[in-house]
Amino acid sequence: MKRQNARTLALIISILTYLVVGAAVFETLESKQEKSHKRRLDARKHELMRKYNLTKGNFEELEHVVLQLKPHKAGVQWKFAGSFYFAITVITTIGYGHAAPSTDSGKVFCMFYALLGIPLTLVMFQSLGERINTFVRYLLHQAKKCLAMRHTEVSMANMVTVGFFSCMSTLCVGAVAFSHCEGWSFLHAFYFCFITLTTIGFGDYVALQRDDALQNDPRYVAFCFVYILTGLTVIGAFLNLVVLRFLTMNTEDERRDAKQRALMSVGKPRGEVARLLPFSASTSSTPVADESAKARDLKGAYTEVLHFQTICSCLWYRSKEKLQGSIPTMIPQELTFSDAYMQQNSNCPHYMEPGSTGCVCSPRQCSSISSITSGLHILSPFRMCKRRSSV
Amino acid sequence: MKKQNVRTLSLILCMFSYLLVGAAVFDALESETESSRRRILELKRNEMKKKYRFSEHDYREIERVVLQAEPHRAGRQWKFAGSFYFAITVITTIGYGHAAPGTDAGKVFCMFYAVLGIPLTLVMFQSLGERMNTFVRYLLHKVKQCLGCRRTEVSMENMVLVGFLSCIGTLCVGAAAFSHFEGWSFFHAYYYCFITLTTIGFGDFVALQKKEDLQEKTPYVAFSFMYILVGLTVIGAFLNLVVLRFLTMNTEDERRDAQERASLKRDRGFLSRGLRRERNRSRSHSTLFLPMEEGTSCTNLIASPAEDPERQRRTGAREGNMWRVMLFFVMVIYLFTESQLKINTGSIYMICTSRECFEMWRLK
Numbered sequence: 001m002k003r004q005n006a007r008t009l010a011l012i013i014s015i016l017t018y019l020v021v022g023a024a025v026f027e028t029l030e031s032k033q034e035k036s037h038k039r040r041l042d043a044r045k046h047e048l049m050r051k052y053n054l055t056k057g058n059f060e061e062l063e064h065v066v067l068q069l070k071p072h073k074a075g076v077q078w079k080f081a082g083s084f085y086f087a088i089t090v091i092t093t094i095g096y097g098h099a100a101p102s103t104d105s106g107k108v109f110c111m112f113y114a115l116l117g118i119p120l121t122l123v124m125f126q127s128l129g130e131r132i133n134t135f136v137r138y139l140l141h142q143a144k145k146c147l148a149m150r151h152t153e154v155s156m157a158n159m160v161t162v163g164f165f166s167c168m169s170t171l172c173v174g175a176v177a178f179s180h181c182e183g184w185s186f187l188h189a190f191y192f193c194f195i196t197l198t199t200i201g202f203g204d205y206v207a208l209q210r211d212d213a214l215q216n217d218p219r220y221v222a223f224c225f226v227y228i229l230t231g232l233t234v235i236g237a238f239l240n241l242v243v244l245r246f247l248t249m250n251t252e253d254e255r256r257d258a259k260q261r262a263l264m265s266v267g268k269p270r271g272e273v274a275r276l277l278p279f280s281a282s283t284s285s286t287p288v289a290d291e292s293a294k295a296r297d298l299k300g301a302y303t304e305v306l307h308f309q310t311i312c313s314c315l316w317y318r319s320k321e322k323l324q325g326s327i328p329t330m331i332p333q334e335l336t337f338s339d340a341y342m343q344q345n346s347n348c349p350h351y352m353e354p355g356s357t358g359c360v361c362s363p364r365q366c367s368s369i370s371s372i373t374s375g376l377h378i379l380s381p382f383r384m385c386k387r388r389s390s391v
Numbered sequence: 392m393k394k395q396n397v398r399t400l401s402l403i404l405c406m407f408s409y410l411l412v413g414a415a416v417f418d419a420l421e422s423e424t425e426s427s428r429r430r431i432l433e434l435k436r437n438e439m440k441k442k443y444r445f446s447e448h449d450y451r452e453i454e455r456v457v458l459q460a461e462p463h464r465a466g467r468q469w470k471f472a473g474s475f476y477f478a479i480t481v482i483t484t485i486g487y488g489h490a491a492p493g494t495d496a497g498k499v500f501c502m503f504y505a506v507l508g509i510p511l512t513l514v515m516f517q518s519l520g521e522r523m524n525t526f527v528r529y530l531l532h533k534v535k536q537c538l539g540c541r542r543t544e545v546s547m548e549n550m551v552l553v554g555f556l557s558c559i560g561t562l563c564v565g566a567a568a569f570s571h572f573e574g575w576s577f578f579h580a581y582y583y584c585f586i587t588l589t590t591i592g593f594g595d596f597v598a599l600q601k602k603e604d605l606q607e608k609t610p611y612v613a614f615s616f617m618y619i620l621v622g623l624t625v626i627g628a629f630l631n632l633v634v635l636r637f638l639t640m641n642t643e644d645e646r647r648d649a650q651e652r653a654s655l656k657r658d659r660g661f662l663s664r665g666l667r668r669e670r671n672r673s674r675s676h677s678t679l680f681l682p683m684e685e686g687t688s689c690t691n692l693i694a695s696p697a698e699d700p701e702r703q704r705r706t707g708a709r710e711g712n713m714w715r716v717m718l719f720f721v722m723v724i725y726l727f728t729e730s731q732l733k734i735n736t737g738s739i740y741m742i743c744t745s746r747e748c749f750e751m752w753r754l755k
Contacts, residue, residue, distance in 0.1 A: 008522050011515040015482075018511060022478035022504050023471055029497040030469040037493065041460045048453055052443045065435050066457040072429045078421040080414055080731045087413035091406075095591035097488055102428070106420045107582045113413050114589050119630070120409060123637045124402040130641035131399050191498045198505050200486035203594055239510070244642070246514045247635060250521035 002257075004250045071099055075212035081221050082214045088225065091117030092232060094201035098209060126244065129237030136162055163238040170234045171197065174227055178207060181220055197231040392710060393648075395641040404720050411727055418731075462490050465600035472605045472612050479616060482508030483623055485592035489600060517635065520628030527553055554629040561625045562588065565618055569598055572611055588622045 049059055071077055077086070077099035089095050090113060101107045137154045140162065144152040171193045179189035184205065192205040207224050208214050214221060440450055462468055468477070468490035480486050481504060492498045528545045531553065535543040562584045570580035575596065583596040598615050599605050605612060725738060 004518075004522060004525075008515075008518045011511070011518050015512060015515045018482070018508055019475060019478050022481070022508070023475035025500060025504075026474035026477055026492070026497065027469055027471050029494055029500060030474070030492055031467075033494050033497075034463075034467065034469045038460070038463045041456055041463065044452075044456050045460065048449065048456065051449070052445065054443065058443075062439060062453065063457045065432060065439065066454050067461060069429075069432050069436060070458060072425075072432065076422075076425065078418060078425045080418050083417035083421070084410060084414035086417055087410050090413070090591060091409070093484065093589060093591045095486065095586065095593045097593035097595055100593045100595035101417070101421055103420055103424050104578065106417065106424075107578070109416060109420060111582065111585050113416075114585070114591060117409055117413070118589060119634045119637075120402070121406060122634060123640075124399075124406045126638040127395075127399045127402050127641050130645070131395060134395075134645060187495060187498065191502065194502050194505070195486065198484060198509055199590070200481060200484045200505060201592070202486045202488035202491045204488055204491035240638075240642075243510045243513060244638060246510075247517040247631075248639065249514075250518050251631070251635070254521070254525060 004253050007250065074098065074206075074209035075214055077214070079215065081218075084225065085208060085214065085221075087113070087117075088228060089201065090114050091121045092199055092228070093118060094196055094199045094228075096201045096203035096206045098203055098206040125232055125236035126240050128233050129240040132233065132237040133159065133163075133241050159241055163241050166234050167238050170231050174231060177223070177227070182207060182210060193231070196228060197235050199232070395644050397713065398641065400717065404717060404724070408720070408724055411724060411731070415727075415731055464602075465489065465597075466603045466605055468605070470606065472609075475616065476599060476605065476612075478504070478508075479619060480592065481505050482512045483590055483619070484509060484512075485587055485590045485619075487592045487594035487597045489594050489597040516624055516627035517631050519624050520631040523624065523628040524550065524554075524632050550632055554632050557625055558629050561622050565622060568614070568618070573598060573601065584622070587619060588626050590623070 045059070048054075049056075054062070076082060082099060086099050090110060093114075101110050137159060140154045140158055141152060144154070171190060174193035174197075175186055175190035177189075178184060178192055179186045182189065182205075184192065188205060192207070195202055195205070208221060211217075439445075445453065467473060473490060477490050481501060484505075492501050528550060531545045531549055532543055535545065562581060565584035565588075566577055566581035568580075569575060569583060570577045573580065573596075575583065579596060583598070586593055586596070599612060722742065729736060729738065
């Protein structure tokens with residue numbers, strides 16, 4: 001079965017399993033408390049009804065009024081500050097629901113607003129997140145140089161650690177601030193920040209809803225907005241670093257397959273193949289042309305390895321040595337060739353260190369979207385294998 | 392300035408202006424209704440308080456009881472079906488909030504659950520969406536062949552059109568179903584489907600909340616879950632087709648820059664100036680916000696060093712204009728915000744006086 005199909009099926013099954021497991025755990029944790037809470041509330045309700053001699057109908061009317069007044073309790077929700085808050089919850093898809101458009105025209109505008117705003121926001125956060133990652137990478141590189149370490153390249157592990165710690169500290173800073181300003185416990189404030197910054201946005205805890213803060217406390221309002229937007233940027237940077245490459249897995253594989261089919265079916269002579277390669281790879285064109293025959297022979301042997309590697313987890317973090325160790329006898333020539341290739345790359349002063357794209361191989365190998373070097377990839381299955389494992 | 396930085400800055404500006412415009416429009420649409428509604432409800436409340444002679448303390452007690460009992464009105468929320476519904480709203484980040492974990496242990500588990508579940512779900516929907524797009528592309532190709540069209544390749548416009556129509560179709564199907572089962576108007580059901588499938592999830596409209604639906608109407612429950620997951624897949628496929636390439640723009644540009652720098656260093660050794668000039672001429676003028684087409688080797692807003700000075704002067708002028716436009720935008724946004732918040736930071740005064748000073752300095 002095609003790799004992409006197997007991967008997709010595996011993902012669907014794991015999501016369904018994850019949902020079932022989650023549901024079971026939530027049921028265990030919450031069901032009993034729900035029952036007892038409901039019983040207590042019902043008891044209190046009946047007490048109050050008896051005290052004031054209310055009929056069921058009366059109480060329902062009262063209930064209706066109280067529920068309708070709920071958003072108004074928190075103050076004016078639709079003046080400029082409140083509307084700005086609402087607009088943020090729409091385009092970031094947080095969607096607390098503390099205020100929702102009640103007029104039909106508001107609902108229609110909300111839908112069109114979201115239609116354009118959500119992709120714009122997604123692209124903006126990823127763009128800014130990537131810039132932040134690049135800057136952090138540069139800082140870490142300088143820091144490593146200052147500390148006079150042996151390896152001054154910034155590895156993926158470094159970046160992930162820094163990213164993770166910045167996420168945690170963002171959440172903690174927010175938790176401290178909101179627990180102070182809103183009067184929540186630290187855990188509840190942390191939970192609020194987490195639910196907000198993952199854009200889930202239940203709405204059980206919502207900031208700026210106490211004492212008409214939206215109108216009376218502009219500095220706190222500004223802090224909240226800035227916190228939400230910066231927090232989302234930090235989380236976005238982390239996602240850009242870790243998750244984004246997985247979102248393009250299938251597309252990259254399709255593209256690679258298509259190119260492979262095109263190249264194999266046309267069956268160009270060796271010279272022409274070498275000419276397809278860009279200037280930069282011209283120095284390595286002769287060994288590559290020689291490899292093409294070997295490549296075809298060993299292609300079958302590779303498919304199983306590739307299959308397994310990509311269905312399972314991303315193996316980019318595996319060092320080159322481990323990979324060499326796992327298939328020692330299969331392709332020694334490719335190994336040495338790729339060694340030489342990597343050497344050539346690392347001699348170049350502006351060679352992008354492995355960490356930048358999260359791949360052990362060079363960035364050229366990682367990207368199939370910059371397809372100029374794809375010819376090279378297809379002719380060297382070992383590198384193809386490594387590139388796939390990088391995704 | 393580097394292309395990626397320019398792009399990022401302009402995106403930030405765009406988003407801020409978008410937020411401001413949205414806020415102003417929502418203010419205009421909803422503020423009046425809100426204040427009149429509030430007045431009516433408060434009148435009613437005061438009426439009732441007088442009628443039943445509630446003490447202030449007791450009224451607050453009633454309020455508390457009613458608000459806390461709200462999720463219970465819809466039946467048991469945390470039995471298996473309800474928990475499954477909740478788990479869906481967590482990992483898809485819809486997050487209605489119709490039921491939220493009450494225990495601290497539930498909150499903590501919810502956070503860990505989301506940390507792993509959300510990326511897994513994102514990857515799953517994009518993966519499945521890409522598969523769907525490939526399949527649709529294949530179908531369209533066959534259809535074009537059958538209809539004997541002259542060109543049987545499936546263009547991007549075809550795919551976008553089909554994707555868009557399937558999104559609208561999904562929303563309408565859901566709207567029809569939910570308006571029937573939940574008793575909402577078609578418009579409100581459509582609004583519910585839209586808010587759900589974009590994962591905003593306000594929670595003002597939530598399915599499966601009519602009394603005991605979660606426990607009794609099992610086929611309807613199954614339909615709701617399937618609808619949410621399938622709908623998110625369709626939307627995910629459309630996003631995969633249209634938006635995903637934009638998310639990797641900066642990363643690709645960085646990669647391309649690095650390759651260029653690497654290749655330039657290498658080229659200096661063996662290539663003549665002539666070859667390099669030829670490459671420059673064939674550079675396509677990529678725009679800031681379009682992802683690169685495949686097969687182009689190198690494009691850059693700013694020419695790499697040691698290139699012709701004429702080009703550099705032109706790009707320098709372009710950059711200057713771009714900064715002026717951005718500065719203008721920032722000023723507009725600032726003034727607009729001031730007017731909306733009805734505050735006066737004296738910025739207009741400062742701008743005018745600074746302009747005067749600048750003119751005087753120039754004349755000297």
